[in-house]
Amino acid sequence: MKKINPEIKIIDESKIFNLLEKSKQPDDSEINSILTKARELNGLNLSEVAALLNITAPNHLEQLFQTAHYVKDTIYGKRLVLFAPLYTSNYCANNCLYCGFRADNRDVHRKSLAPDEIEEETLAILEQGHKRILMLMGEDHRECNLDLFYKQIDKVYSVCDIKGSQIRRINVEIQPLSEEEFQVLKDIKIGTYTVFQETYHRNTYKMMHPTGKKSNYDWRIQVMDRALANGMHDVGIGVLFGLYDYRFEVLAMIMHAEHLEQNYGCGPHTISVPRVKPAKNAPASQNLQHQVDDLTFKKIVAILRCAVPYTGMILSTREPAWLRTELFDMGISQISAGSKTTPGGYKQAFNFDFEDAQFSLNDCRTSGEVIKSVIEQGYIPSFCTACYRLGRVGADFMDLAKPGLIKLFCLPNSLTTLMEYLVDYADENTKKIGLELIEREITEIPTENIRNKTREFLAKIEQGSKDLYL
Ligand code: SAM
Ligand code: SF4
16 A cells, blocks of 8 residues: 655645736737647647636637637547436435535435345436446445445446446546545546545635545545556546636636646556535525536537647536537547436435435436437437456556547447347437448548457447457
8 A cells, every 4th residue: 555645735826826817818929829839749748728717709719619629629539428427325424515415414315225225226327328327425424435336436336237238437526535445446446536626725615615524635636546556547637617616616626627637657547527516505606606607518518628638528418418528529528428326316216306416417417318319410429338358447547548548448448338238228210320420420431440340349339249359
């Protein structure tokens, strides 16, 4: 076990405030040179990000969006990875002022899923075609402890539906763990370990998290150091936009990513960009002083795509369908679909209503509807889980994620997993447009032998084979 230095300093607030103070509205030539650099796909530094955060003119924003689209398309092509969240418990001893699960919300029905309930939820998620899930819970050591959570992970992997499908990758989003706890988690079959810092601004953090273990800013911000020093490979970070000035938060998040890259040879595997949404009995989820409007939100996504081009960017169903659709072009590479944010929500096993949710959702379409519209937009819904299962993780994944290589592995795997979805779960119309998409996109695979191999896999999947990947 490797203990990290608890004095470690990750966020230099005065440096961020200085950058924000010094950086002014950039002129045409400055914007051109930053965006030209972004197109080289090597990322941007903090001063460049600070400059872009100041742009407001419609023509400059358009230039930024086009650059982000170029970066996204060059690195990720047309793939869009899909997943579903699985809430296993909404007990929580913390009191985050924006969250419907906070301890002081006495109106919410509480529930930790028993093994048979986990099985039912998993079957309902599989029925939607998902192969990758994100498991989450509140932080309450009596009602939803880690041992129970790890048993729930085993249970999910063991479930098989009538089509013979199983969940193939579980990512987790749970409380910050200690070094000792990571020594256990590293041997459990999970993909990415995610914790959102919520806000990187220390005083705001203090205000938003008045009691409970989460009130300790340092414990939370140092979690990825503890994780990477103790055997975890892929970590995910995020900001809950709306709690503090977005310009500060974006710079701090990049600073966090740089810190991880410098110290562990690999930055975050993913960045999430949730915005605060209304939640019951959660005073900080209403009338936000730092609310981020839709155009600014697009700017944030586009800047992040230019700044950390190889880091996956995740968008949830907190956002409405129309905005999600636009953000695919700006840099989002992973989306949730058909999400439920109450334990038992997929099976609607309990009499929970929408007020029992952790927060309100804005894209309430079924997974089938999301998948169809993604295909109509020309994107490939990908259910691929190959990299993590083949050990292409951490720095190895980042090396692989160079433009040409993604087309060699990820593109074929997105097509084979889409074919599996079409054969097993899609309606006739989705199947028709999905098959047309596969025929078009297969020609984008750069080498003949991999193209042929992919065709061979696709034919086998149509005949009933499963889980064929490169
Ligand atoms: N309880 C763990 C934690 O707080 O780290 C696990 C994650 S919690 C179930 C998922 C995330 O939901 C939180 O990190 C927070 O960013 C987000 N969240 C909470 N309340 C929200 C709200 N009102 N609107 C949008 N996102 C919210
Ligand atoms: Fe609990 Fe997480 Fe909600 Fe905070 S955000 S109250 S820790 S579930």
